Structure formats: structure tokens, C-alpha cells
Amino acid sequence: MTAQITGLDGWTPEALGVPGEVRPVVSAPHAVLSRTGGEVDATSDEVVRLAADLVATMRVSPGCVGLAAPQVGVGAQVFAVDVTGHPKSVTVHGTFVLCNARVVEASRWKAGREGCMSVPDLTGDVKRASRLVVEGVLPGTGRPVRIATDGFEARALQHEIDHCAGLLFLDRVAGAHAIYQRKVYL
Template sequence: MSCDADVSLDAWLADLAEAGLVRAVVSAPDPVLAGEGAEVDPTDPAVIGLAADLVATMRVSPGCVGLAAPQIGVSARVFAVDVTGHPKTVTSHGTFVLCNATVVSASRWRPGREGCMSVPDLTGDVKRASRVVVEGVLPGTGESVRLTTDGFEARALQHEIDHCAGLLFLDRVAGAHALYQRKVYL
């Protein structure tokens, strides 16, 4: 995307978050988390509303860097990501929402610790590509985009795409030895 597109996209996302409803996050073993999400029409007003709800919910959730539609009870291939400000972030495309996203290339596989709002009590070590190219469609405009990213943002994208396919990080850990009780800081 060009700089001008980034500026208008940022303004659109700010408006989107303001218009969205904060939704409850479902927890495992809710069946919506295990089903493959349906492809969506990114220009459908219901999908645009869903995108707004995802951004609004993500913004009020401490530590949240991504949220997929199944996590708010909607079986659809839509998710929001924003890794801005996270200490592990090297590359960041800011806040964005993608529909019908797929990983088209992945390389440099590395293990890393993951958590999830839908699995609030555990974290786990998951091996993921640290460099990915993802294609998806922006809600509202229907514009196809291709994102190339690395590091923590690449991990977040893969995590959310997994949610849209009915997978949790628990499905990717090597075994019980790679699961940990989430630390609670008071």
C-alpha cells in the first residue's frame, strides 16, 4: 500500500473501531472455535460491522494483538491484527482487518510462546514461520492485498488464520511438555 492509502486506511480503521461493538470472547471448548469459518463477501455491510466489532473488542482487551471472528462467536474468515507497541514487534503494518486470508509462502520456521484470549489459562510453544506472505481482502473496499511480514507480526497472522480454519494454538503444540500455566501479574 502507498503512504496515502495508509493514512486513509488509518482514519477508516479509527472510525471502524468507534462504530464497533465490544463483543464477548468465547473460550475453548466452544464448538465455534473448532469449525472452519465460511468465506465472506468483504463488501457486505454485516462483514463491515463484524470488522468494526473485532477492532473495538481487540482495542479494549489488554495485551491483545489479534482477534478472529470465531473468537466472538462468528464462524467467518475475518480477523483483526495490530502488533504495534508489543515488545517482540520488529515489523508492523499497524491495525488492519483481513477477510478470506491465506498464507501464500512461509519460511524461517522457529518456535515461540503463544497465548490466546480463547484459552485464557495456558500458553504454549508453537513452531511457526517467522517470514510470511499473506493475501487477503480488505473489508469495505473489497481491495485485495498482499502483506509480506516477519517476526511477531508473522506469528500473529498465522495464529489468526488458524482461528479462521478452526485451529487453536493448542492444536499446534508438540505435546503437554510445551504447555504452560499462564502467569498472572497483579
């Protein structure tokens, strides 16, 4: 599989045409984090503003490589991802936002450590596909997108799609033995 994205065609968060506002991130056990988000009209003004806000919030959050609408208290299937500059990243498609995304192909399952802004004190080992194809819709344009990716970017996409489905990484760990206290570096 060659890592690629089709349908992006020059789309950037700035193309949304609205400035994003930083929103507070909710923490577990907030109820919105355990509910399936609703599908959205990717062209609606409300979704375009939400997409811009997700990008703005992600960009000011150190170490953040993805953020889903439920994490800012909105039960919707919208998320932003950008693994640019992360030391585990090999394949990088830059910053993008997807609506109503779904996994259409997944293979080469591997365990890896994950953390989450909505579970700030813990990390855990989660088995995820390291090769992935996802389809979704771009906010603002309503244009369909197909992303074929691998490695860390594939893991980030699955993590955010899980948020939209009401799942946390804690729901995917093999058991208590695979959950760890987050290390704090001073």
C-alpha cells in the same frame, strides 16, 4: 524479503464508517472455535460491522494483538491484527483487518510462546514461520491486500488465520510438555 504491505493504500479501521462495538470473547471448548469459518463478502454491511467490532474488542483487551471472528462467536474468515507497541514486535504495519486470508509463502520456522484470549489459562510453544506472505481482502473496499512480514507480526497473522480455520494454538503445540499454565502478575 522486505516487510511490506500492498493494497492498504491509507485504509484504517475508521474508514469502515461504523463504530465498533465490544463483543464478548468465547473460550474453548466453544464449538465455533473448532470449525472452519466461511468465506465472506468483504463488502457486505454485516462483514464491515464485524470488522469494526473486532477492532473495538481487540483495543479494549489488554495485551491483545489479534482477534478473529470465531473468537466472538462468528464462523467467518475475518480477523484483526495490530502488534503496535508489543515488546516482541520489530515489523509493524499498524491496525488492519483481513477477510478470506491465506498464507502464500512461509519460511524460517521458529518455536515461540503463544497465548490466546480464547484459552485464557494456558500458553504454549508453537513452531511458526518467521517470514510470511499473506493475501486477503480488506473489509469495506473488497480490495486485495498482500502483506510480507516477519517475526512477531508473522506469528500473529498465522495465529489468527488458524482461528479462521478452526484451529487453536493448542492444536499446533508439539505435545503436553509444550503447554504451560499462564502466569498471573498482580
